[in-house]
Amino acid sequence: MTGADGRLTVLSGPSGVGKGSVVSLVRRRHPQVWLSVSVTTRTPRQGEVDGVEYHFIDEAEFERMVTADELLEHASYAGNRYGTPRRPVQERLAAGTPALLEIELQGARQVRATMPGAQLVLLVPPSFDELARRLTGRGTEDSGRVHRRLDRARIELAAEDEFDVVIVNDELERAADRLVALMQIPP
Secondary structure (H helix, E strand, C coil): CCCCCCCEEEEECCCCCCHHHHHHHHHHHCCCCEECCCEECCCCCCCCCECCCEEECCHHHHHHHHHCCCEEEEEEECCEEEEEEHHHHHHHHHCCCCEEEECCHHHHHHHHHHCCCCEEEEEECCCHHHHHHHHHHHCCCCHHHHHHHHHHHHHHHHCHHHCCEEEECCCHHHHHHHHHHHHCCCC
16 A cells, blocks of 8 residues: 555664654655654653654543554554554555655554555664664663663664665765665655
8 A cells, every 4th residue: 555656665763773864854855755743642852843753642642543543553662652643644645645654663563564565664773882872972861761772772673674675874865865765756
């Protein structure tokens, strides 16, 4: 189910690998790419705007959406819940718009099960040490939370074979260009 001309690409990877930076660059260069805005129960980080990075909702609203089957995928990560609203994705694909989801492993697996034509892309760091440096350098979480994210990253990176393509984020522009090529977006 990829719509008339639209192609669903799912970008996944461990926390701190640079998914947000790659997606931002792709969107700046190719505004025709539609990025799904996920819902989350987590608290906004400094500078995040509701409806831009995420739709920030409470636990009750998230549960209502799950029960009503309004989410294409949903998962719990680092003590918070995340999900992709189903209807906007389906509408964009039906209109032939290239659609991009930026989600974690559990969600990518759900999308693969419900939309087998989706292209799953795993963004990986140049090394595990570099990932640890990036997570620590953000300065947004205590060391315990960083360690939990690194433990989770080991699991996510071990699932590499479940993805159609792996992109190493060793240089932001190159990683973004590779993603654009995979999405088959004209220059």
